[in-house]
Amino acid sequence: MLRQDCDIMKKIAIIGTGLSGAATFINLIERFKKIDIQSNLEVFLIDKRSVDGKGFAYDTEQDCHVLNTLASGSSILKETPNDFIDWLNENHFNKENYYQHPPRNIYGQYISYRLNQYIDLALKFDINVKKIVDDTLNITFDS
Numbered sequence: 055m056l057r058q059d060c061d062i063m064k065k066i067a068i069i070g071t072g073l074s075g076a077a078t079f080i081n082l083i084e085r086f087k088k089i090d091i092q093s094n095l096e097v098f099l100i101d102k103r104s105v106d107g108k109g110f111a112y113d114t115e116q117d118c119h120v121l122n123t124l125a126s127g128s129s130i131l132k133e134t135p136n137d138f139i140d141w142l143n144e145n146h147f148n149k150e151n152y153y154q155h156p157p158r159n160i161y162g163q164y165i166s167y168r169l170n171q172y173i174d175l176a177l178k179f180d181i182n183v184k185k186i187v188d189d190t191l192n193i194t195f196d197s
C-alpha cells in the first residue's frame with residue numbers, strides 16, 4: 055500500500071471515529087510522515103454521530119467523569135508516550151489531579167485536536183480525507 059510507484063487510487067474507510075478510529079487514522083498518517091512519500095490515497099472517516107474523535111466515552115460534559123487510566127499512559131501517538139501530558143501543559147490543563155485521572159471531556163478534546171491536526175497534515179501528503187456523518191448501515195459506495 056505504501057509503495058512509491060503505486061499510482062492507483064487507494065481508498066480506506068475508517069468506520070467509527072472514537073478513540074480506535076482516530077488512533078488508526080493518526081498512526082496511518084504517521085507512517086506516511088516517516089517514509090515521506092506522496093500517495094494516491096483517499097480516506098473516509100465515517101461516524102454516525104460526529105467525526106470528532108470523542109466517541110461515546112469522551113463526549114461527556116461532566117468534569118466528574120474521569121479517566122480510569124493515568125494521563126501518562128494515555129497518549130494517542132504510539133511513539134510519543136508523553137504526548138497527552140505535553141498537550142495538557144500546552145493547554146493550561148496542568149492541574150495536579152489532571153495528571154492522575156483527568157476528566158474524560160478533556161481527553162476527548164485532546165483526541166479531537168490531534169485528529170483534526172492529522173487531517174490537516176494528511177493534505178501535505180496528498181491524502182484526500184472525507185468526513186462522512188452517517189450510519190454505515192445507510193451508506194453505499196460507488197466502485
Ligand SMILES: Cc1cc2nc3c(=O)[nH]c(=O)nc-3n(C[C@H](O)[C@H](O)[C@H](O)COP(=O)(O)OP(=O)(O)OC[C@H]3O[C@@H](n4cnc5c(N)ncnc54)[C@H](O)[C@@H]3O)c2cc1C
Pocket residue numbers: 069070071072073074075100101102103104108109110111112120121122123158188189190191
Ligand atoms: C462511559 C464510558 C467510560 C469509559 N472510560 C474509559 C476510561 O476512563 N479509560 C479507558 O481506557 N476506557 C474507557 N472506556 C472504554 C472506552 O470505550 C474505550 O477507551 C474507547 O473509547 C473505545 O473506543 P472505540 O473507538 O473502540 O469506541 P467508541 O469510542 O465507542 O467509538 C465508536 C464510534 O463508532 C461510531 N459508530 C458506531 N456504529 C456506527 C455505524 N454503524 N456507522 C457509523 N458510525 C458508527 C459511534 O458513533 C462512535 O463514535 C469507557 C467507556 C465508556 C462507555
